[in-house]
Amino acid sequence: MAAKAGVSRQTVSNALNTPRIVHPATLERVMEAVAELGYSPNLHARRLRTSSARTIGVRLEPVHDGIHGVLLDRFLHAVTEQAADLDRHVLVFTADGPDDEVARIRSLSQRSLADAFILTSTDHRDARVAALVEAGIPFVAFGRSWDADGPDHAWVDVDGRAGTREATEACLAVGERVAFLGWPTGSGAGDERRAGWREAMDVAGLATDLDRAVTDDPGEAQEAASELLAAGATAIVCASDTLALGAIGALARADASVPVVGFDDTGVAAGLGFSSVDQSLGDVAAAVLSLLHGDADHRLVTPRLHRRAHPRWGLPAQRTASADGKEAS
Amino acid sequence: MAAKAGVSRQTVSNALNTPRIVHPATLERVMEAVAELGYSPNLHARRLRTSSARTIGVRLEPVHDGIHGVLLDRFLHAVTEQAADLDRHVLVFTADGPDDEVARIRSLSQRSLADAFILTSTDHRDARVAALVEAGIPFVAFGRSWDADGPDHAWVDVDGRAGTREATEACLAVGERVAFLGWPTGSGAGDERRAGWREAMDVAGLATDLDRAVTDDPGEAQEAASELLAAGATAIVCASDTLALGAIGALARADASVPVVGFDDTGVAAGLGFSSVDQSLGDVAAAVLSLLHGDADHRLVTPRLHRRAHPRWGLPAQRTASADGKEAS
DNA sequence: CTGTTAGCGCTTTCAG
DNA sequence: CTGAAAGCGCTAACAG
Numbered sequence: 001m002a003a004k005a006g007v008s009r010q011t012v013s014n015a016l017n018t019p020r021i022v023h024p025a026t027l028e029r030v031m032e033a034v035a036e037l038g039y040s041p042n043l044h045a046r047r048l049r050t051s052s053a054r055t056i057g058v059r060l061e062p063v064h065d066g067i068h069g070v071l072l073d074r075f076l077h078a079v080t081e082q083a084a085d086l087d088r089h090v091l092v093f094t095a096d097g098p099d100d101e102v103a104r105i106r107s108l109s110q111r112s113l114a115d116a117f118i119l120t121s122t123d124h125r126d127a128r129v130a131a132l133v134e135a136g137i138p139f140v141a142f143g144r145s146w147d148a149d150g151p152d153h154a155w156v157d158v159d160g161r162a163g164t165r166e167a168t169e170a171c172l173a174v175g176e177r178v179a180f181l182g183w184p185t186g187s188g189a190g191d192e193r194r195a196g197w198r199e200a201m202d203v204a205g206l207a208t209d210l211d212r213a214v215t216d217d218p219g220e221a222q223e224a225a226s227e228l229l230a231a232g233a234t235a236i237v238c239a240s241d242t243l244a245l246g247a248i249g250a251l252a253r254a255d256a257s258v259p260v261v262g263f264d265d266t267g268v269a270a271g272l273g274f275s276s277v278d279q280s281l282g283d284v285a286a287a288v289l290s291l292l293h294g295d296a297d298h299r300l301v302t303p304r305l306h307r308r309a310h311p312r313w314g315l316p317a318q319r320t321a322s323a324d325g326k327e328a329s
Numbered sequence: 330m331a332a333k334a335g336v337s338r339q340t341v342s343n344a345l346n347t348p349r350i351v352h353p354a355t356l357e358r359v360m361e362a363v364a365e366l367g368y369s370p371n372l373h374a375r376r377l378r379t380s381s382a383r384t385i386g387v388r389l390e391p392v393h394d395g396i397h398g399v400l401l402d403r404f405l406h407a408v409t410e411q412a413a414d415l416d417r418h419v420l421v422f423t424a425d426g427p428d429d430e431v432a433r434i435r436s437l438s439q440r441s442l443a444d445a446f447i448l449t450s451t452d453h454r455d456a457r458v459a460a461l462v463e464a465g466i467p468f469v470a471f472g473r474s475w476d477a478d479g480p481d482h483a484w485v486d487v488d489g490r491a492g493t494r495e496a497t498e499a500c501l502a503v504g505e506r507v508a509f510l511g512w513p514t515g516s517g518a519g520d521e522r523r524a525g526w527r528e529a530m531d532v533a534g535l536a537t538d539l540d541r542a543v544t545d546d547p548g549e550a551q552e553a554a555s556e557l558l559a560a561g562a563t564a565i566v567c568a569s570d571t572l573a574l575g576a577i578g579a580l581a582r583a584d585a586s587v588p589v590v591g592f593d594d595t596g597v598a599a600g601l602g603f604s605s606v607d608q609s610l611g612d613v614a615a616a617v618l619s620l621l622h623g624d625a626d627h628r629l630v631t632p633r634l635h636r637r638a639h640p641r642w643g644l645p646a647q648r649t650a651s652a653d654g655k656e657a658s
Numbered sequence: 659c660t661g662t663t664a665g666c667g668c669t670t671t672c673a674g
Numbered sequence: 675c676t677g678a679a680a681g682c683g684c685t686a687a688c689a690g
Contacts, residue, residue, distance in 0.1 A: 011660060013685055023659060043440055044380070045683035048373040048666050060406045069596075073402045077389045081423040089442065092419050094410040111372055113418065218600050242600070252581060267398075268597075271547050271571065340676065342669060352675060374667035377682055 016041060047112065055089040056292065057114030059101050061121060062094065070266050071279065072120055075142065078285035079118065086289060102131045109137045116292045118142060122155070124188065129153055140291045142284060144298070146188045154291040155298045156284055160189050160263070163277035163303040164196030167237045167261040170275070170305060170315055172204055174259060175234025179210035181224055181247060182239035193239045193263065214243070221246025226254060235259040241266045244274055248313055260313045265306045273310030277303050345370060376441070384418040385621065386443030388430050390450060391423065399595050400608065401449055404471065407614035408447065415618060431460045438466045445621045447471060451484070453517065458482055469620045471613060473627070475517045483620040484627045485613055489518050489592070492606035492632040493525030496566045496590040499604070499634060499644055501533055503588060504563025508539035510553055510576060511568035522568045522592065543572070550575025555583060564588040570595045573603055577642055589642045594635045602639030606632050 014022050015030040022030070033039070047053050058079065061072055080090045091114050095101035105128075108114045115138065119128055122143035132139050133151040144157035164180075171178045180197040183190035194211070201208045210233050214220040225236060225247035235258050238244040244262030251257065262269045262276035269276035280303050287299040308314045343351050344359040351359070362368070376382050387408065390401055409419045420443050424430035434457075437443045444467065448457055451472035461468050462480040473486035493509075500507045509526040512519035523540070530537045539562050543549040554565055554576035564587050567573040573591030580586065591598045591605035598605035609632050616628040637643045 009683090010662080010685075014660090017685080021659075026659080040436075040440060042377070042683050043442060044373055044377040044382075045666090046685075048371070048377050048668085048682090049684045049686085051373070051666075053373075060402075060409055062406065069399060069402055073389075073398055076421070077391065077423060080389055080421050084423065090421050092405070092409050092421055094406060094413065107369075111369060113372060219602075245600075249581070252578070271574075273548075338667090339669080339678080342667095343676085346669080350675070355676085371667050374682090375669075377666090377684085378668050378670080380682080 012039075013041075051112045052115050053089070053112050054087065055091050055114045055116075056083055057091050057093060057105060057108050057117045059104075059120065060092050060094050062096075068121075071264055071281065075120070075281045075285060078282045079288065082282075082285050082289055086293075088289075098126070098128050102128050105132065105137060105139075106135060109135075116140075118288055118292075125150060138292065140288045142288060144188070144300070152297070154296075156287040156291060157298075157300055158279045158284060159300045159302050160192040160277075161196035161199065163263065163279075163305070164193045164237055164239075165200045166196075166305045167263075167275070167277055168197045168200035170307070171235035171237060171259050171261060172200070172206075174316055176204070176206050177210060177232050177234040178206070179212070179228040179231075179233035179236045180208075180239075181212050181214070181221060181228065181236055181243050183216060184213040190239055197237050216240055216242045218242055218246035218249060222249040222253070225250035229254050229256050229258070233258060235261070237261045239263055241268045241276055244269065244276065245272070248272060248274060251313055257312045259315050261305070261315070269306070269308070272313075273308050274313050275308045275315045276306050278306045279303050341368075342370075380441045381444050382418070382441050383416065384420050384443045384445075385412055386420050386422060386434060386437050386446045388433075388449065389421050389423050391425075397450075400593055400610065404449070404610045404614060407611045408617065411611075411614050411618055415622075417618075427455070427457050431457050434461065434466060434468075435464060438464075445469075447617055447621075454479060467621065469617045471617060473517070473629070481626070483625075485616040485620060486627075486629055487608045487613060488629045488631050489521040489606075490525035490528065492592065492608075492634070493522045493566055493568075494529045495525075495632075495634045496592075496604070496606055497526045497529035499636070500564035500566060500588050500590060501529070501535075503645055505533070505535050506539060506561050506563040507535070508541070508557040508560075508562035508565045509537075509568075510541050510543070510550060510557065510565055510572050512545060513542040519568055526566050545569055545571045547571055547575035547578060551578040551582070554579035558583050558585050558587070562587060564590070566590045568592055570597045570605055573598065573605065574601070577601060577603060580642055586641045588644050590634070590644070598635070598637070601642075602637050603642050604637045604644045605635050607635045608632050 011022060011026060012030055015027050019027055058076060083090050093104055095104050105117050117139040119139055119141040122129060122141040124146050129141060130151055133153050141153060141155040145155050168178050180194060182194045185191055198208050210228055210231060212224040212228060214224045221243040228236060229250060236247045238247055238261060241262035241264050244260050245268055247260045260274045262274055265276040265278035280301055283301045287301055340351060340355060341359055344356050348356055387405060412419050422433055424433050434446050446468040448468055448470040451458060451470040453475050458470060459480055462482050470482060470484040473484050497507050509523060511523045514520055527537050539557055539560060541553040541557060543553045550572040557565060558579060565576045567576055567590060570591035570593050573589050574597055576589045589603045591603055594605040594607035609630055612630045616630055638646065
């Protein structure tokens, strides 16, 4: 290969890895030969020499049932797609619980099969975060660090508060009694979503009494939503599509018709035709990759409201400005 | 490392790769040293030397919305978990369409970043199958080869016919008018599922007039299911959980109560409490890995009916034997 | 800016 | 059965 371009093997290596240190004319000659011969460097040799893999390790979570799994899946897809553009590969693995996950990450890292990792579903005081920080293994968490006293680390999260705020503002267009159907206090993400609804209601000077908390189950959600409807709700903003599914069940039973907005924009929302807050996992993936590259410390991604206009529980046609005058694009 | 055990580096390599050619006593000594030092061979060096990666490449499909994605996800998880037991890694990648997928597989294979691949969602006359067979790249398809005249290749599929047959038999326990709600003729998997229902009805000597075909959409399914109920259906066997969701909507609207059985056993089935045929993706993954190892040509995996006893649309408590005397375990 | 030398850690080949 | 030698293809370090 090197001979074909009339240069040494080393110049080829330089041309490919550090183009700016080779003479432009030589560079062009090399690149031409590369293209002509369809040459591509042997990655195993490179990895052996540099002991780096340019590979990102991601754990596949076990349950993957329901909506959570779909989200992680879309995230993984976005990461993989964008990693390819950065000439990086993605290696997946499974683990039995957080300790095992850390053990496997250690092993993959030590054998440099992957040199950076993405942690998903990070929780309060996540043991994995502490372990990886201490081990000095590069990683980014998808899920913000809720613990102020925890170790510093890179993370990316979706601004759930902004999402429900936008959803609430959109619902205010059709009536003032916008209800919230969420999870019990205590989960970071759930609390943020409730806070967004509350903020929007506060700004509009409206009461926040139509607020119910249930576990993420359509049956329970249906009960709670029925009560909200009985209390005069003109719209229901939900903390998840699962809850929204239950809310729509309540509408059907009561033969009512008010907008329902879900969260996560899953296939359920698309199938039944209700609006839902889209977590913009493509943006999250981009942010994660940029943090892996060392660009910043953390980042909050703003989700987008995906409006759908189902005749019975969709949002009305969009107005140019929402209630408080903020553009609701 | 080698020195620690008092043997040459080569003996270590042999002990790890071809244990049977080294003296048992030496072997034991080596293994002891390996365990003590926590030694693990450098995979990049090995891969460079052997130009093999012991890695399986799997494409992450783009849409991953709805139920199909959840299935692939569970499959990927099972594959990854079981691959680890076989000391194999899993590399994921994305592609824009089948041609790009083949191109990427070619590239990964040539650079031996992965030495075997799994094709998912294989279709009639799948172009990827032909291309990979011709290129001599090892792969296994998840999804059977419906084309008799297509190239021979390894595949694994779920026996959908057996699944709906079992579901139908279970429903016959509560009434003879078991309806089928499926997709239009033409999809291999959909036709198999319908055939299973038909077989069970034929065996029981019952009419197969309660048969409707709609696209995989809950709304359409609800309409069709309403008609089936009006026609006197005593149970509805569906080709997917999506259709089953619609059928349950119809039950709610008609205030009726008959068993509904879905297919795929997704979170929707678990959430709403209807029975569903579980594709046993763990078994599929095991079969795929065994075929990658070269064990056979193809394999049909039998799914299992996951019975749930929801008061309004679940199956009744299980009887020891179903209508035709076959054990319905 | 280009060429030469050396070595990453392993396994295959060949002598003992 | 065990040991020594060679080389997989690359890039870091230095000499020109």
